[in-house]
Amino acid sequence: MMFTRRRLLPILLLLLTVSGILIAAAALYIRSAPGVPVLNYHQVEDKDGNPLTLHPEQFAAQMDYLAAEGYTTITIDEMLDAAEHGAPLPEKPVVITFDDGYDDNYTNAYPILKEHGFKATIFLIYDFTDTYPGYLTWAQIEEMKESGLIRFESHTMTHANLAQLTSIDELRHEIADSHDLLSEKLGYDMQYIAYPGGRVNKEIECITRAAGYRGGFTVHCGRSTPEDGIYQMDRIPIFGANMHTLTRFKLRLALAPLIEPLEDLRLSLRAHGLTGIADWMPIP
Template sequence: MLNYHSIGVEPGNTYVLHPDMLARQMDYLAAHHYTPLTLGDFARIIEKKQPSPERPVLLTFDDGYANNAEVAMPILQRHGFPATLFLSPGFIGQPGYLSWPQVKELSAAGWDIAPHSMTHPHLPQLSIEQQREEITESRRRIEQALGRSADVFAYPFGEYNEDTLKILKNEAFRYAFTTKEGDASPNQSPYELSRIVVLGEDDFATWVQKLSNFGKKELKVPT
């Protein structure tokens, strides 16, 4: 499961990936017969309701940068790839971030929109009440804007504690993604799923190596 952030040109910021590199990576996935999944596909495979393709991959983008719609979406559309945006609605309309019309455009193009907290705080530094507000309000805003369920979460900074896990369970979230390096697996807790973080400083060969090291030929569900 690949984790992207901003797609643009910002030397020195490891969480900004050059558009040409994203295009090259998507070309590689297409040429090597990877199948990008929707969140629904991912859940159905994990829950044994749908067989896994040979080379599944979930393309995730965190935070809600405007360039996800302006730059990343057209690159993915060349191959008909879906993706998942983990959105912090508190950033909507701020310079460099998505507007609600852009979020709706991504949704219409086949992107899943899921919560990433309201303001991207360090959740373990908050009280359980503050955490609950950050998590549930981000979900409510997305569901209200798009009219569909948003019950999968990604932790800001990849950080969480026992209170966070308790909130997700009590609020009936189905899954949550970390930034722990690795590929998501049915053997992991549904609230502690790993991802392969894509860094702007990595060259193409390093990205391919990460994909080869962590990528599974199938999402194998234990019997």
């Protein structure tokens, strides 16, 4: 049956109405969704093709955007104090984190953060620090620490896949020893750990708690909601090879509550062998 213009009009109006309702519902859900965006970076340098790398000009544009939009950087302690004790937060809080402790965090990211007066946390791999080329030195760490802007926490001893370690002693070495050695080196107790690759389970969580950490972070995409579990807190990964457009950053920052269930669905599809469908999903 052919549709005349007269018959198409109510169909189009219905589609527009449904679309408007869905958009309004999504906007309401995002506004009411709990949690604080915790951004997860790694390297900031001029390198192409590395999925962990952000170019300095891209990082600068993202920090400029946060400043222009009225975001206030807070510490992880401030985020947990708000969740656990009702401490006040600024209207648009954001936490900035870096994993691994690359030296470009000092040479490239730190000057940009300092320009805006932004706070950040860098998770260090103890055995890599001041040991291998491309990683921070203790002198660089001390300078950043003295600025009052940068906090350092644990990313384990060797960046091992914790979920694949079968020995309790190995797990304690990675988690507890990094806590104690970094605390001694930096002059304050380590409060947080970022699990390498985000891999964590109940046993790892138990050892983390016993080691004296206040909380732990994965790389599961979503706003951080300490109320749902302080030892498996979400972050918003900001990496993906050459996909670091400012538009993509804005979408991930704004739509994290919607991206989270989509990421879960994609992981489930891959776990069931439906990789093609998972890769097709248009997630920013």
